[in-house]
Every structure is written in C-alpha cells, then in structure tokens.
Amino acid sequence: MLTKRIIACLDVKDGRVVKGVQFRNHVDMGDILELSQRYADEGVDELVFYDITASSDGRVVDKSWVNQIARRINIPFCVAGGIRSVADAKTILNDGADKISVNSPALEKPQFITELAAAFGTQCVVAGIDSRRENDQLQVYQYTGDASKTIKSKRETVAWAQQVVALGAGEIVLNCMNNDGVRQGYDIAQLKAVKQAVSVPVIASGGAGDYQHFVDLFQQTDIDGALAASVFHSGKIPIPDLKAYLQAQSVEVRA
Amino acid sequence: MIAIIDSGGANIASVQFALQRLGAESVLTRDIDQIQSAERVLLPGVGAAPVAMQSLREAGLIEPIRQLRQPVLGICLGMQLLFRRSHEGDTDLLDIIDGDCTAFRPAPGRSVPHMGWNKLHPKSQHPLLAGLPDVAHVYFVHSYFVPVVAPTIAACNYGDDFTAIVAQENFMGCQFHPERSGQVGARILQNFLEMPS
Numbered sequence: 001m002l003t004k005r006i007i008a009c010l011d012v013k014d015g016r017v018v019k020g021v022q023f024r025n026h027v028d029m030g031d032i033l034e035l036s037q038r039y040a041d042e043g044v045d046e047l048v049f050y051d052i053t054a055s056s057d058g059r060v061v062d063k064s065w066v067n068q069i070a071r072r073i074n075i076p077f078c079v080a081g082g083i084r085s086v087a088d089a090k091t092i093l094n095d096g097a098d099k100i101s102v103n104s105p106a107l108e109k110p111q112f113i114t115e116l117a118a119a120f121g122t123q124c125v126v127a128g129i130d131s132r133r134e135n136d137q138l139q140v141y142q143y144t145g146d147a148s149k150t151i152k153s154k155r156e157t158v159a160w161a162q163q164v165v166a167l168g169a170g171e172i173v174l175n176c177m178n179n180d181g182v183r184q185g186y187d188i189a190q191l192k193a194v195k196q197a198v199s200v201p202v203i204a205s206g207g208a209g210d211y212q213h214f215v216d217l218f219q220q221t222d223i224d225g226a227l228a229a230s231v232f233h234s235g236k237i238p239i240p241d242l243k244a245y246l247q248a249q250s251v252e253v254r255a
Numbered sequence: 256m257i258a259i260i261d262s263g264g265a266n267i268a269s270v271q272f273a274l275q276r277l278g279a280e281s282v283l284t285r286d287i288d289q290i291q292s293a294e295r296v297l298l299p300g301v302g303a304a305p306v307a308m309q310s311l312r313e314a315g316l317i318e319p320i321r322q323l324r325q326p327v328l329g330i331c332l333g334m335q336l337l338f339r340r341s342h343e344g345d346t347d348l349l350d351i352i353d354g355d356c357t358a359f360r361p362a363p364g365r366s367v368p369h370m371g372w373n374k375l376h377p378k379s380q381h382p383l384l385a386g387l388p389d390v391a392h393v394y395f396v397h398s399y400f401v402p403v404v405a406p407t408i409a410a411c412n413y414g415d416d417f418t419a420i421v422a423q424e425n426f427m428g429c430q431f432h433p434e435r436s437g438q439v440g441a442r443i444l445q446n447f448l449e450m451p452s
Binding site for chain 1: 267268269272273276301302303361363364367368369370371372373374388390394396398412413432435436437438
C-alpha cells in the first residue's frame with residue numbers, strides 16, 4: 001500500500017531557512033544543508049524548498065544550494081519559488097531537484113503549467129495553491145511570499161485545482177492560509193473538497209500543531225501527504241515520533 | 256567505468272550523485288563506444304516513453320543497447336523501456352523483456368500518478384535484493400506500469416500488482432527511483448555495483 005507522506009517544508013529566504021506566522025515576521029531557523037540532512041536522517045519522506053522571496057521580487061531561486069542538496073540527500077525534493085520559464089525549471093531539474101512547484105506565475109499564465117508538463121512530464125510539475133476561506137468562499141491568493149504584495153486572485157480554489165490538473169499538474173500542494181502557522185489543525189473540509197475534485201495527489205499544508213492533527217487528516221480524508229514546517233523545525237514534533245504515532249493509529253507510513 | 260545513458264530527460268544528475276555517494280564515478284553519455292565498453296550501464300528516464308525512444312533512436316542506440324552483455328539497470332521510465340511495448344503513445348520499446356506497459360486508471364483512493372513510498376514484495380532471491388530489510392519502502396513516481404511478469408523479482412501493489420524490480424540475465428530495472436529511496440535504494444544501487452560484470 002502507498003504510504004502517507006510526511007513532508008517538511010523549508011521556507012528559504014536569502015539562502016537560509018525561515019518561518020513566519022501567516023506568511024509574516026520571518027524568523028531564522030537554520031542552514032539549508034544541515035536541516036535537509038537532519039530531516040533525511042530522521043526519516044522524513046520528502047522535502048520542499050520554497051523561496052518565499054523569489055516570486056514577489058521577480059527573481060529566480062539561487063540555484064547553488066539545489067545542486068548541493070541533490071548531491072547530499074537521498075530522498076526526493078521539490079523546489080518552489082519564482083520559477084517563471086521552462087528554462088528556469090530545466091536548470092533546477094538538471095541540478096537534481098525531483099519536482100518543481102509553481103504558484104503565482106501559473107495564475108498569471110495558466111498555460112505555463114502545460115508548457116512545463118510537456119517539457120518534463122506531469123510527474124515533475126507541482127501546482128502550489130494558497131487558499132483563504134472568506135465567508136463561504138474558498139479564494140486563491142497570489143504573491144503570498146511578501147505580505148505587502150499579496151493580492152486576492154480572481155479564482156475560486158476548487159475550480160482552480162481542477163484547472164491546474166487539466167493543464168498538466170501532477171500534484172497539488174494546498175496551503176490553507178487561515179490555518180497556516182497557527183497550529184490548530186489542518187482545514188479538513190477544504191482539503192476534502194479539493195481532493196474529491198481532482199485525480200492527482202494532494203498534499204495538505206497549513207495548520208499542523210500536534211500529532212493528532214496528522215491522524216485526523218489521514219483518517220478523515222484521502223489526502224496523500226502532510227506538509228509542515230514550524231512544528232518540525234522547532235523540534236516540537238520529531239519525525240520518528242510522528243511516524244510511530246501514526247503507525248499506532250493504523251496510518252501506514254514509511255518504516 | 257559506469258555509463259549513464261543520456262536519454263534526453265532532465266533530472267539525470269541525481270542518479271550520478273547517488274553513485275558518487277557510493278564512491279562510484281560515472282559518465283553521462285550517448286556515445287556508442289563508451290556505452291559498449293562500460294563496465295556497467297544505467298538507463299535512467301524521466302518523461303514520456305515516445306520521447307525517450309525517439310531520443311535513443313536518433314542517437315542510434317536501440318540495437319547497441321539490446322546487444323549489451325554487461326549489467327544494465329533501467330530506472331523508472333528506463334525500466335519500462337526494456338519491455339516490448341507501451342500504451343503511452345502506443346510506443347514500441349526496446350523489446351528486451353517480454354511484457355507491455357499500461358496506464359494506471361484513477362479511482363477513489365488511487366491518485367495518478369502513483370507518487371510516494373510504497374512497499375516491495377520480493378518474488379525471488381536475486382543479488383539485487385541482497386541485504387534489504389523485511390519491510391522495504393521505495394520512492395515511486397509514475398503513471399504507467401508493467402504487470403507482474405515471469406522475470407519480476409519484486410512486485411508492488413497500487414490497486415494493481417505491478418513490477419517494481421525486474422531482472423532477466425544482465426538486464427535489470429527498477430520502476431522506482433533507487434537514487435531517491437533512502438538507505439534501501441542506496442543498498443540496491445550498491446548491489447548493482449557489486450554484481451560481476
């Protein structure tokens with residue numbers, strides 16, 4: 001049986017791992033290579049490196065660390081942030097990343113997802129979606145890496161998720177912005193709605209604060225993986241302990 | 256020397272890095288002489304079967320690959336290429352091992368692509384499987400699969416049972432990415448490197 005994936009997200013700013021609350025007030029969390037190696041050793045299933053400054057600054061992620069990580073670690077990793085062209089993506093994949101994730105540039109030009117899928121295959125192309133609950137609506141947000149530039153896009157979340165899959169995305173990372181950084185659990189209802197609407201894997205992001213939040217996610221939805229940052233970086237939830245806890249609750253995870 | 260056949264896809268670097276971590280140097284090439292004279296050969300592949308086959312055809316590599324006598328390891332799409340035919344774009348493959356490649360159909364509880372860590376079910380004793388733990392998970396990313404066939408040495412299940420590792424004489428293949436499969440993947444690559452050539 002395919003196991004549920006536990007994914008650590010490393011938000012990268014100026015070559016360091018940082019974490020903010022609801023995308024603001026970034027605090028330095030450590031060195032990229034050291035943290036990556038630690039997670040790989042502890043049994044995390046995948047890493048996502050998200051350059052939170054890139055998209056809104058209009059520049060591409062600094063590539064030197066991509067290559068260093070690819071040389072060092074033996075688990076899959078995805079690079080996100082400011083990938084605006086097929087050439088940008090190609091450089092990152094050639095440097096050894098397994099997947100690239102696009103968000104704001106896909107909202108600007110949806111066809112970009114199709115171009116990436118045609119060039120590298122859908123399995124390399126992840127669509128990141130930042131979604132906020134507003135009254136009864138699920139709304140997609142854009143340029144969330146920088147609070148001063150964040151805007152509401154004109155798109156509704158479930159419809160956009162279906163569109164990115166039709167365009168060629170092989171996976172969706174759904175970041176539920178209301179829950180991000182506040183450690184009150186994943187947005188189960190929203191994740192369920194998106195997962196039911198698409199055929200590709202969906203990764204949950206935003207809200208993990210306790211062991212039980214992961215259990216709730218995997219027992220109450222068909223979500224394929226859980227992404228978290230601060231609870232892992234701070235040491236509040238060590239990966240081996242989380243996996244043991246999930247296994248005890250009959251959630252299948254990698255040994 | 257180990258030759259990694261350049262089948263045109265991106266993301267070949269990670270295979271080379273995995274070999275480096277095991278202390279083995281390799282060269283990325285589409286030069287026929289270099290491939291034929293290599294001690295062992297890796298055939299990675301990411302992307303679509305028709306594109307990869309076209310790339311091998313243009314490089315004049317199809318017949319030379321079929322004739323190789325040293326250990327050959329196909330990875331992911333590279334494993335699929337060893338078989339007869341793929342439903343992906345109705346493509347004739349290298350036709351070294353008998354069997355066809357078909358698509359996973361999405362279903363409730365089965366996202367496609369099959370992406371993530373899944374369990375190996377060994378079918379027979381083989382040097383490639385030496386020293387693996389009883390429960391061995393490896394990392395898969397694929398939308399097409401080869402059913403279990405006679406030379407399958409390890410299967411996996413994702414709604415359908417399929418070939419995770421195949422071995423027929425000197426030709427071997429892994430549907431998953433050993434270079435991204437932690438300690439288990441590293442051990443499989445190590446086993447391949449230690450095979451008599």
